[in-house]
Amino acid sequence: MRGVKLILISLMYVGSGFSHAESHLRLSSYDMPPYIGEHLKQHGALYELVEAVFTQANRRFDVDFLPISRAINSASRGEYSAVFPVNYDSVMNGDFLISSAIASYQVGLLGPSDRNDALFPFAKETTIAVLRGSMSKRAQKAFAPATFVYVSRNVQAMSMLQAGRVDYVLIERFTAGDLMMEMFPHMLGKFTFSDKISQPIYLYVAFSKKFKQAQEEVRLFDTALSHLRAHGVIGTIMNRHGL
Numbered sequence: 139m140r141g142v143k144l145i146l147i148s149l150m151y152v153g154s155g156f157s158h159a160e161s162h163l164r165l166s167s168y169d170m171p172p173y174i175g176e177h178l179k180q181h182g183a184l185y186e187l188v189e190a191v192f193t194q195a196n197r198r199f200d201v202d203f204l205p206i207s208r209a210i211n212s213a214s215r216g217e218y219s220a221v222f223p224v225n226y227d228s229v230m231n232g233d234f235l236i237s238s239a240i241a242s243y244q245v246g247l248l249g250p251s252d253r254n255d256a257l258f259p260f261a262k263e264t265t266i267a268v269l270r271g272s273m274s275k276r277a278q279k280a281f282a283p284a285t286f287v288y289v290s291r292n293v294q295a296m297s298m299l300q301a302g303r304v305d306y307v308l309i310e311r312f313t314a315g316d317l318m319m320e321m322f323p324h325m326l327g328k329f330t331f332s333d334k335i336s337q338p339i340y341l342y343v344a345f346s347k348k349f350k351q352a353q354e355e356v357r358l359f360d361t362a363l364s365h366l367r368a369h370g371v372i373g374t375i376m377n378r379h380g381l
Contacts, residue, residue, distance in 0.1 A: 162200075163197060163199040163220065164199065164219050167221065167223070168204055168209045173223065175203075182379065184222070185201070186379070187375050188222055188343065192359070197358070199219075210224065210344075213346045218346065219345060219346060220343050222343040223241070225340060226340065226342065229344040232347075236344055237359050238342070239341060240342060243312075243339055244336050244338055244339070248329055248330070249307075251327065251328055251329060260282065260284040261284070262283045265305050266284050267289055267298050267304040267306070268288060269288075269292055270290055281308075287304055292314075296314070296318075297322075314331075343359060
């Protein structure tokens with residue numbers, strides 16, 4: 139684990155009228171390339187986005203990158219003020235207050251090229267590998283009665299697909315492309331995405347209810363996020379990272 143400490147200063151995000159006293163927050167996060175990661179340039183688009191929002195809200199913060207389950211559970215216990223990025227289902231245990239959506243992405247169904255056009259109907263025996271915590275229960279209903287196999291890393295899901303241990307992988311297209319180029323080049327051309335399956339995944343910052351100022355921080359975060367989005371800053375950040 140490595141703490142990444144930021145002393146945030148307002149440069150381009152001035153003149154908004156935010157005049158609240160500066161506050162220091164501790165956040166947990168995890169690697170989710172290409173969107174965020176400890177070793178990505180500037181830690182990725184979502185890190186830069188959240189940095190911009192907290193700067194706009196006159197907040198400083200530290201971030202610790204942890205395994206995904208530990209990042210969420212540690213914030214749930216109040217060891218961190220908030221955790222990001224999370225989807226709604228992953229923090230539906232009542233321990234969090236959720237911000238407005240900071241971003242979204244599309245996941246698709248990756249499978250063998252020779253059978254990916256004949257997906258329907260799914261059978262109970264059909265197996266789909268998916269990253270734990272990345273898919274909402276509502277979205278999963280679109281694949282009933284198929285069986286989901288949960289993994290802790292997308293690399294594990296791709297390895298299972300390659301070995302024939304699962305029929306499909308539900309994964310973000312950029313992520314799958316990067317993994318095939320870097321780690322599974324022999325899968326190129328042999329596995330493709332179905333044009334029939336695409337599901338939006340929305341991402342949030344989840345503030346721990348153990349954090350006494352959680353409700354106020356959510357309000358300030360959402361106000362700052364809305365301000366930056368209206369002024370095109372959020373779109374600029376995502377575009378700069380090619381997302």
